[in-house]
Amino acid sequence: xxxxxxxxxxxxxxxxxxxxxxxxxxxxxxxxxxxxxxxxxxxxxxxxxxxxxxxxxxxxxxxxxxxxxxxxxxxxxxxxxxxxxxxxxxxxxxxxxxxxxxxxxxxxxxxxxxxxxxxxxxxxxxxxxxxxxxxxxxxxxxxxxxxxxxxxxxxxxxxxxxxxxxxxxxxxxxxxxxxxxxxxxxxxxxxxxxxxxxxxxxxxxxxxxxxxxxxxxxxxxxxxxxxxxxxxxxxxxxxxxxxxxxxxxxxxxxxxxxxxxxxxxxxxxxxxxxxxxxxxxxxxxxxxxxxxxxxxxxxxxxxxxxxxxxxxxxxxxxxxxxxxxxxxxxxxxxxxxxxxxx
Amino acid sequence: xxxxxxxxxxxxxxxxxxxxxxxxxxxxxxxxxxxxxxxxxxxxxxxxxxxxxxxxxxxxxxxxxxxxxxxxxxxxxxxxxxxxxxxxxxxxxxxxxxxxxxxxxxxxxxxxxxxxxxxxxxxxxxxxxxxxxxxxxxxxxxxxxxxxxxxxxxxxxxxxxxxxxxxxxxxxxxxxxxxxx
Numbered sequence: 085x086x087x088x089x090x091x092x093x094x095x096x097x098x099x100x101x102x103x104x105x106x107x108x109x110x111x112x113x114x115x116x117x118x119x120x121x122x123x124x125x126x127x128x129x130x131x132x133x134x135x136x137x138x139x140x141x142x143x144x145x146x147x148x149x150x151x152x153x154x155x156x157x158x159x160x161x162x163x164x165x166x167x168x169x170x171x172x173x174x175x176x177x178x179x180x181x182x183x184x185x186x187x188x189x190x191x192x193x194x195x196x197x198x199x200x201x202x203x204x205x206x207x208x209x210x211x212x213x214x215x216x217x218x219x220x221x222x223x224x225x226x227x228x229x230x231x232x233x234x235x236x237x238x239x240x241x242x243x244x245x246x247x248x249x250x251x252x253x254x255x256x257x258x259x260x261x262x263x264x265x266x267x268x269x270x271x272x273x274x275x276x277x278x279x280x281x282x283x284x285x286x287x288x289x290x291x292x293x294x295x296x297x298x299x300x301x302x303x304x305x306x307x308x309x310x311x312x313x314x315x316x317x318x319x320x321x322x323x324x325x326x327x328x329x330x331x332x333x334x335x336x337x338x339x340x341x342x343x344x345x346x347x348x349x350x351x352x353x354x355x356x357x358x359x360x361x362x363x364x365x366x367x368x369x370x371x372x373x374x375x376x377x378x379x380x381x382x383x384x385x386x387x388x389x390x391x392x393x394x395x396x397x398x399x400x401x402x403x404x405x406x407x408x409x410x411x412x413x414x415x416x417x418x419x420x421x422x423x424x425x426x
Numbered sequence: 427x428x429x430x431x432x433x434x435x436x437x438x439x440x441x442x443x444x445x446x447x448x449x450x451x452x453x454x455x456x457x458x459x460x461x462x463x464x465x466x467x468x469x470x471x472x473x474x475x476x477x478x479x480x481x482x483x484x485x486x487x488x489x490x491x492x493x494x495x496x497x498x499x500x501x502x503x504x505x506x507x508x509x510x511x512x513x514x515x516x517x518x519x520x521x522x523x524x525x526x527x528x529x530x531x532x533x534x535x536x537x538x539x540x541x542x543x544x545x546x547x548x549x550x551x552x553x554x555x556x557x558x559x560x561x562x563x564x565x566x567x568x569x570x571x572x573x574x575x576x577x578x579x580x581x582x583x584x585x586x587x588x589x590x591x592x593x594x595x596x597x598x599x600x601x602x603x604x605x606x607x
Contacts (some may be wrong), residue, residue: 137435194507194561195538300462303523303538 085162089113091135102155102166103134107347113168113345116178116207117294118185119244120156121349127249131185131242133207135177140165152177157344168301184214189222189293190239198294200307200381203348225270226414229342230260231278233299233360234288234357238270241295247271249288254323254353271295282321287358289342300360303337305421307331308381310338315368318359324355329374334404337363346377448541479484489552490570494543494590496597497535498604503564506540510556510565518549536562543590547574547583 122130143163316343342350506523524541
């Protein structure tokens with residue numbers, strides 16, 4: 085089946101969604117996704133960040149789809165034509181979705197441990213409005229303790245339900261889920277049970293915002309002060325690959341996460357023992373530094389990279405100097421530029 | 427105009443070796459000319475000032491020693507987000523964050539605070555980028571004329587929170603001023 089996204093065509097298998105096809109092409113046209121996670125079955129269709137415009141339904145039925153479609157749950161049809169970044173309608177819709185997601189978000193990025201690798205931060209950086217139009221009071225929840233390793237900040241949650249799917253698909257016995265409805269909907273264990281499954285730590289990795297963070301890393305350091313290294317160890321837990329990214333500050337391991345790809349999805353899930361209990365360098369075989377994106381926050385303040393030239397709009401007089409100074413030191417006879425000669 | 431004839435000072439004169447006349451050799455004209463220049467300068471506007479009594483006007487963009495601000499309730503603004511350290515081109519700032527305890531709510535404004543906050547004053551170039559990066563209005567470069575006091579020990583130039591945080595009395599005074607206005 086041939087699909088065209090933003091003018092670029094690709095042949096895909098039947099059953100591929102538009103988002104998957106876009107990721108196969110790669111580049112700028114890939115729609116942002118907050119709830120879709122390729123490693124989790126049944127994810128997607130909740131956040132509406134990945135809306136695209138289908139300008140031609142298929143070869144058999146070339147009518148455009150009247151509304152914007154969520155690309156993560158819309159299957160490709162033969163001859164389909166999709167506008168993602170090139171469509172003004174899509175850009176406008178993503179902007180609005182971002183605004184909706186940020187309505188109840190506390191915007192406490194200076195405190196949040198996820199800042200720097202947060203999908204919502206990236207989304208609002210690209211599509212968001214720097215000013216909020218929301219003047220009402222934000223929705224808040226009472227803090228809930230869900231165990232010794234994972235910190236839940238319900239205020240930051242955008243209800244993508246990735247963590248619920250992780251619990252469903254990786255562990256045999258889910259103890260948390262979405263409680264209540266509408267504005268009161270929240271992730272909770274209901275009767276304040278601790279989540280202590282061996283794979284529960286993956287909830288931290290799949291969480292697109294800072295709602296679920298690592299308690300062993302809580303306020304320890306900022307993401308951008310650490311250097312990520314690929315590492316592995318012999319893990320005896322069944323189902324754990326033992327391949328991780330360790331975040332080092334000097335010779336110390338600050339935290340351990342799964343290896344995340346360019347869409348911030350983990351390549352393989354890891355167990356809690358790798359994630360929380362092994363913070364000693366001797367536990368790990370360090371393979372080497374992990375590659376990160378060029379515009380990643382880890383690369384910030386790197387003065388060795390080539391920076392763009394900054395043009396400063398100074399007043400004309402500053403560039404010319406004060407009149408009294410010019411009389412004193414200069415050369416009235418010599419014009420500053422060749423144009424002034426006349 | 428060619429590069430050879432350009433005068434950078436604007437006062438370049440080409441020297442000639444011609445023979446002086448009798449009047450010129452008396453030097454009387456030259457002496458009177460010189461004295462006249464001296465006299466002229468007597469009546470000019472002075473460019474020096476009487477320093478301790480008179481003080482020159484400071485630049486409006488003057489940046490002095492740093493201060494970590496407190497809000498009107500006397501709580502520290504800084505939340506140890508690390509953006510000042512990230513933006514610092516001289517890498518002078520280091521910090522360590524800690525979680526606020528339940529009984530420390532009157533001390534720190536946010537859930538997280540800087541337990542250790544250090545600026546290496548030997549590294550700092552007073553560029554003000556930390557002030558610009560701060561999302562919490564916490565760090566400011568003051569108009570203090572004391573930049574870094576002299577010392578014999580290198581350790582003395584690493585300013586910790588004891589030297590950087592705004593004194594509580596100042597915060598109280600600011601709050602009173604704000605309320606009065």
